[in-house]
Every structure is written in C-alpha cells, then in structure tokens.
C-alpha cells in the first residue's frame with residue numbers, strides 16, 4: 001500500500017480513513033501515535049499487526065475534550081476531571097474503568113482504559129475529523145525506539161499504513177506519564193513529563209511504581225522497549241565514557257557517545273550526538289539521537305544522568321540499555 005505523508009490538508013482524509021477502519025499515524029506533543037477507531041476491533045487489530053505488538057499490551061485512547069470521556073470510561077472519579085483541567089491537553093494518561101463501548105481488544109483484555117488529551121493541533125484535528133476516540137500506541141515497530149519525527153514513522157511503517165500526518169519534531173519527546181486512578185492511592189505506572197511532584201498537589205498523594213516488574217501493572221512495562229538495533233550501554237562521567245569509547249573503538253565497533261554537551265566536551269570524544277544540557281532537552285532529543293546513532297554507528301554509549309529531574313529520562317535509558325551502566 002502507498003503511504004501518503006502530509007499536513008493539515010490531509011486531516012479530512014485522515015478522519016475518513018479512521019472511520020473506515022484504517023490506521024493513521026499522527027504527531028502528538030510526546031511521540032507520534034499510530035491511531036485507529038477505538039470502538040472498532042478490526043481497526044485496532046490493524047494497529048497491532050502493523051506494529052507487531054503483543055495482544056495483551058493495551059492502547060491509549062485519545063480524546064479531544066473531557067466531555068468525550070463519556071463513551072470511553074465509566075465511574076470517572078472527580079480527580080480525573082481535576083487532572084484534565086490542570087494538565088490537559090498534555091502528556092498525562094489516566095487509567096480509568098473502561099466503558100462497555102470500548103472493546104477489550106483495545107485495552108489488551110483489561111477492564112480499564114488509558115485515556116489522554118494530546119496537545120497537538122494535528123492530533124486534536126484528527127480526533128475531530130474522525131468524530132470518535134482514537135486508540136493509539138506509539139507509531140514504532142514493537143521493540144523499536146518511539147518516533148519523534150514523521151521520518152521515523154516512515155522508516156517503520158512505510159507500505160503498511162495509508163497515511164502519516166507530519167507535524168515536525170515532537171515537543172516533549174518521551175511518552176506520556178501513565179497514572180492509574182483506579183487504585184485507592186493513584187499510582188504512576190510510567191514516568192513522563194508530568195511528574196509525581198506536579199501531580200501530588202492536585203491529588204494529595206501519589207505513588208510511583210518502582211519495583212521490578214514481576215506482575216506487570218502497565219502491561220507495556222514487561223516488554224523491553226526502545227532498544228536501538230546495536231548494543232547500547234550507559235556511561236557515567238567523562239573518564240568512564242572515554243575509557244569505554246577507546247575500548248570499543250579498539251575492538252573495531254565504531255562507537256558513538258550520546259550525551260549532554262557537558263559530557264561530550266569533558267570527554268573530548270568527537271563521534272558524539274548531543275542531548276542538550278537540561279532534562280527537557282534530554283527528553284526531547286533522546287529518541288531521535290538513538291535512531292540517528294543506530295543508523296551510523298555500531299555501539300552506543302549513552303549518558304547515565306543523575307538527579308531527580310532526570311527521572312523520566314533515566315526510565316527510558318534503562319530500557320534502551322537493559323540497565324547496563326558503566327560507572
């Protein structure tokens with residue numbers, strides 16, 4: 001199938017394709033999503049097929065306003081409306097009790113549903129054009145790094161889907177915070193740009209899911225995510241970066257350092273891709289840097305960032321490196 005790429009001018013076509021049960025990729029403020037009619041099992045199946053995604057990993061349902069929660073979730077607690085008021089549109093997904101209208105195929109067999117209002121005109125435009133909630137995982141092939149540019153989506157989805165809406169580089173760069181509101185005390189299942197520190201004043205109390213995943217709370221957590229196609233290891237500090245770099249260079253592995261400008265400068269390594277110098281920049285640049293690195297290089301040294309502000313980034317780095325950090 002031909003994969004069209006375009007902008008606003010293709011929103012009406014996008015809406016039509018969604019209504020007909022086809023998957024359409026679209027930008028959000030976090031990463032690109034691969035969307036389909038959340039009510040249509042066939043459409044959802046097409047998304048799972050295009051991604052090669054395990055059937056028990058639920059999709060996030062995207063809506064354009066809190067009013068549309070009706071038809072997606074039931075027994076919605078007041079806290080959900082409060083959170084939407086403060087953080088939406090934005091990178092926060094709420095796990096709520098599922099409406100019977102949402103098929104279990106969409107939620108990976110669960111009685112709960114993840115819902116969010118994305119902060120991007122093309123995402124909101126597509127939901128409005130389709131006139132229904134859009135189920136969408138990240139638009140990467142399962143197991144690959146999430147796409148933050150339309151070209152990344154094209155790499156993974158060319159020939160498999162009819163349309164990619166191109167909104168340029170995504171602003172936030174890592175996936176939304178997933179917050180489970182079905183528990184007595186809300187739990188963050190996946191850290192993101194909306195942090196526990198930001199949620200606590202609104203909720204009173206919030207827990208961060210921390211343990212190793214034995215029984216997966218967010219089914220997605222049990223799958224290794226975001227792995228570059230070449231080996232990727234965490235490095236902490238300029239000396240370790242330099243030593244590891246020289247070792248791998250000596251082995252003929254064509255290594256690259258993906259790190260803050262600070263670490264790049266201090267290590268003196270020339271083969272390097274910058275993540276900027278702040279937690280926001282690291283979030284925004286991480287996935288595109290990994291995609292660039294895996295294309296040109298054979299071994300990735302990824303900076304292991306210290307500090308609470310880097311918590312969401314650390315979570316993705318753990319997934320990319322499988323937790324291997326050289327200190």
Ligand code: TXA
Nearest residue numbers: 030032033058112113114137138175176218219220221
């Ligand atoms: O920023 C994002 O959230 C992006 C954009 C496209 O919106 N979407 C995204 O979707 O990252 P995906 O499918 O790659 O990740 C969804 C995560 C998975 O870890 C999944 O297990 C979890 O959210 N999730 C979804 N519904 C859930 C539910 N009902 N209960 C627990 N976890 C859920």
Ligand code: MG
Nearest residue numbers: 137138139146
């Ligand atoms: Mg994903």
